[in-house]
Amino acid sequence: xPQDSYLFAVGRIRVKENKLMGQDxxxxxxDTDSLDDALKVLSESDYGSGEQVESPYxxxxxxxxxxxxxxxxxxEVTPNKELTDLFxxxxxxxxxxSLIKGHYLGSQEDLPLASIGSIDLQDLTRAVKAKQYDSIxxxxxQALVKLEETFxxxxxPHRLDFFLDQLYFKRVFEVLKKHKNPFMRELFVKRVDLTNxxxxxxxxxxxxxIDFLKNLLIEGGSLDLDSLLEVLEAPIDDLLVMLKxxxxxxxxxxxxxxFDSQASLTLYERQMDNYLLNYIKKRKYNPMGMEAIAGxxxxxxxxxxxxxxxxxxxxxxxxxxxxxxxLRDLYV
Amino acid sequence: xxxxxxxxxxxxxxxxxxxxxxxxxxxxIVGKAGAGVVAEDPEKFSQVLPLQALPGTQGIYGFLIGxxxxxxxxxxxxxAEISTSGGLMMLIGSxxxxxxxxxxxxxxxxxxxxxxxxxxxxxxxLGKAITFSVIVETYAVLALLASFLIVFFxxxx
Numbered sequence: 420x421p422q423d424s425y426l427f428a429v430g431r432i433r434v435k436e437n438k439l440m441g442q443d444x445x446x447x448x449x450d451t452d453s454l455d456d457a458l459k460v461l462s463e464s465d466y467g468s469g470e471q472v473e474s475p476y477x478x479x480x481x482x483x484x485x486x487x488x489x490x491x492x493x494x495e496v497t498p499n500k501e502l503t504d505l506f507x508x509x510x511x512x513x514x515x516x517s518l519i520k521g522h523y524l525g526s527q528e529d530l531p532l533a534s535i536g537s538i539d540l541q542d543l544t545r546a547v548k549a550k551q552y553d554s555i556x557x558x559x560x561q562a563l564v565k566l567e568e569t570f571x572x573x574x575x576p577h578r579l580d581f582f583l584d585q586l587y588f589k590r591v592f593e594v595l596k597k598h599k600n601p602f603m604r605e606l607f608v609k610r611v612d613l614t615n616x617x618x619x620x621x622x623x624x625x626x627x628x629i630d631f632l633k634n635l636l637i638e639g640g641s642l643d644l645d646s647l648l649e650v651l652e653a654p655i656d657d658l659l660v661m662l663k664x665x666x667x668x669x670x671x672x673x674x675x676x677x678f679d680s681q682a683s684l685t686l687y688e689r690q691m692d693n694y695l696l697n698y699i700k701k702r703k704y705n706p707m708g709m710e711a712i713a714g715x716x717x718x719x720x721x722x723x724x725x726x727x728x729x730x731x732x733x734x735x736x737x738x739x740x741x742x743x744x745x746l747r748d749l750y751v
Numbered sequence: 752x753x754x755x756x757x758x759x760x761x762x763x764x765x766x767x768x769x770x771x772x773x774x775x776x777x778x779x780i781v782g783k784a785g786a787g788v789v790a791e792d793p794e795k796f797s798q799v800l801p802l803q804a805l806p807g808t809q810g811i812y813g814f815l816i817g818x819x820x821x822x823x824x825x826x827x828x829x830x831a832e833i834s835t836s837g838g839l840m841m842l843i844g845s846x847x848x849x850x851x852x853x854x855x856x857x858x859x860x861x862x863x864x865x866x867x868x869x870x871x872x873x874x875x876x877l878g879k880a881i882t883f884s885v886i887v888e889t890y891a892v893l894a895l896l897a898s899f900l901i902v903f904f905x906x907x908x
Binding site: 424426429430431433435436496704706 | 780784785786787788789791792795861864865867868871872
């Protein structure tokens with residue numbers, strides 16, 4: 420049942436925050452020697468909704484169930500579904516990408532679909548496969564029609580990804596305009612900025628030109644897009660100089676330098692996540708706002724990412740030190 | 752009925768209902784936050800309850816001032832004589848607790864709701880959560896005192 424104020428939601432989340440895995444439990448999971456033991460730590464943390472996992476290799480099922488549980492919980496307590504749906508919308512976009520790719524490339528089975536989202540998965544499927552748009556939101560229907568026209572000449576999966584990523588942020592800022600929630604606005608502005616920097620670095624790696632980057636950058640952030648375009652073909656120091664005045668530089672400088680020397684975005688992405696988690700962490704004590712809800716969601720998504728990293732690492736027999744290196748800070 | 756009596760009774764009404772609204776809003780705010788915690792962890796009920804009760808005091812203070820005015824008017828017997836200026840002073844005397852009661856109850860509730868967050872994590876720290884919230888109470892008590900001094904000591908005629 421949707422609630423009429425944030426208070427109830429935040430009260431419930433405060434208790435749920437106690438059940439977040441925390442540094443010590445993550446460490447304990449990392450320190451286990453067998454996959455079964457690692458899985459045991461998860462079941463201690465109430466992962467999933469009580470389904471039995473037969474083999475540790477099925478851990479993904481458990482993680483998917485856990486994420487679904489979190490989103491169901493948020494939907495149950497949120498006093499502002501439109502705002503919290505912005506987080507779920509990412510999964511709609513992900514599903515759309517899979518469905519459309521499946522549609523054009525003809526693969527029918529085992530599409531990697533998430534059971535989370537703000538729009539019913541069947542409605543999405545119907546929209547893509549049967550072109551019946553009556554049960555999906557108007558903006559999405561219009562976008563799908565436009566996509567279809569674009570792909571008449573030929574399907575381009577990259578184009579699809581960019582298109583839907585941009586559509587996602589466009590929708591986010593439209594909704595945010597209506598709700599006047601400075602915290603959420605700021606959060607997504609930061610997300611756009613950090614995503615744009617990552618896109619810039621990626622485009623640098625594949626050696627494409629400014630026109631290519633221009634189509635990929637997302638509007639709505641605080642960084643000037645033209646300046647970002649300018650530094651594409653310049654040395655990495657120019658990017659750092661450009662970011663000097665921004666609030667991000669202290670957090671992501673190492674990541675950008677690591678990218679420059681090792682051509683790997685791992686550190687940058689970790690710092691990007693840390694930055695966003697940190698932004699929320701400082702604000703999560705507001706008992707009457709979105710902060711705690713967004714914080715819990717992101718913390719949980721982050722936790723699931725960590726668990727996945729540990730499980731993948733363990734399955735592939737990667738040394739603990741190397742796994743730890745990749746783990747992000749925890750939010751508790 | 753004279754104007755003085757009318758003004759004094761308005762004072763009673765204002766002190767009771769304005770501070771009462773504040774307290775009702777206040778306990779509702781903390782109640783919602785507390786219900787969230789108890790929904791997840793029913794054992795925390797006993798720690799949550801004192802926090803919910805805190806913003807309820809302003810309503811009681813307002814009622815107390817209203818009651819003192821009524822007593823001075825001798826409401827249970829033959830009504831006392833009261834001049835227009837006397838009634839006006841009673842009305843003025845009701846304002847501190849009415850206004851400060853309204854605002855402080857809601858602000859106190861917000862502090863208490865944040866305190867509920869402490870309880871959710873560390874139930875043994877209830878004392879600290881209460882302390883934060885009680886500090887807001889100080890100003891309601893001062894307003895009560897001011898209101899009390901006025902309505903108790905000013906002459907009726």
